[in-house]
Amino acid sequence: MNFLAHLYLSENNTEIMIGNFIADHIKGNKFSHFPEGIKKGIILHREIDTFTDAHPIVRKSKRRLHERYRHYDGVIIDIFFDHFLAKNWKEYSEIPLNVYANSVYKLLQENINILPEKTQELLPYMIKYNWLYNYQFAKGIQEVLNGMNRRTQGKSQMNLASEDLLIHYNLFEEDFSTFFQELRAFCASKTLYFNK
Template structure:
C-alpha cells in the first residue's frame, strides 16, 4: 500500500502513524532509537506490505500490469489503491479528506527532526503538491507516476500507467474494495497485537 493507506491504517495513533510513514526509509532493524510506538508503526508497515504482496486480489490487479511494467506493477497498484481510498474516503472516515491530510502534514512537520533524512527530503514536496489529497484526481495520480518514472530514468514507463487505470478502472476499483476490507481486518488485529505487547 502507498502513503494514504498506511497512514489511515494507523488509526490516528500519532506515533504509530509516524512509524508507518517512515518505514520505507528505515533499513533492516536500525530503528531502536525511536520511541516504542514509532517502532511498532514501522513493524505494522512491514506487516501490511507483506500481507498486501501475498494477497490473491492484489496479484490479480498486478497481472493486468505485469506485461507492460514488470516488477514495477506492485508500485503502480499501491498508487492506484490510494486513489480509490481517496475517492471513497467518506466510506472509511468521518473526517473530511482535506482536514485529515492537513492534520497528517502538521504531525509530520512537528516531528520533522526525528524523521529519516530521505523522509525529510520527501515531505516538503508531498506538502507543497498536496499528494495525499490529490490522489483522488487523475492529474494527481499522473503527476505521482510521472515523478516515479523520472526516478527510474524512464525505465519503468510508469508515466503511462494512467492509461491502464482508465482502461480497467472498474476492475481495479472492485479489487480495491474487496481487498481493503480484508486489509483493514488484518491491520486492526496486528495493531491490537502490537499495542498490547
C-alpha cells in the same frame, strides 16, 4: 499500499502513523533508537506490505497491468489503491480528506527532526503538491506516476500506467474494495496488539 493507506491503517495513533510513514526509509532493523510507538509503526508497515504482496487479489490486479512495467507493477497497484481510498474516503472516515491530510502534514512537520533524511527531503514535496488529498483526482495520480517514472530515469514507464487505470478502472476499484476490507481486518488485529 501507498502513503495514504499506510497512514489510515495506523488508527490515528500518532507514533504508529509516523513509524508507518517512515518505514520505507529505514533499513533492516536499524530503528531501535526510536520510541516504542514508532517502532511498532515500522513493524506494522512491513506486515502490511507482506500481507499485500502475497494477497491473491493484489496479484490479480498486477496481472491486469501491461507487461511493460515488469517489477514496478506492485508500486503502480499501491498508487492505484491509494487513489480509490482517496476517491471513496467518505466510506472510510468521518474526517474530510483535506482536514485529515493537513493534520498529517502538521504531525510530520512537528516531528521533522526524528524523520530519516530521505523522509525529510520528500515531505516538502508531499505538502507542496498535497499528495494525500490529490490522490483522488486523475491529475494527481498522473503527477505521482510521472514523478515515479523520473525517479527510475524512465525505465519504469510508470507515466503510462494511467492508461491501464482507465482501461480497467471498474475492475481495479472492485479489487481495491474487496482487498481493503480484508486488509483493514488484518490491521485491526495488529493495532489491537500494538496499542496494548
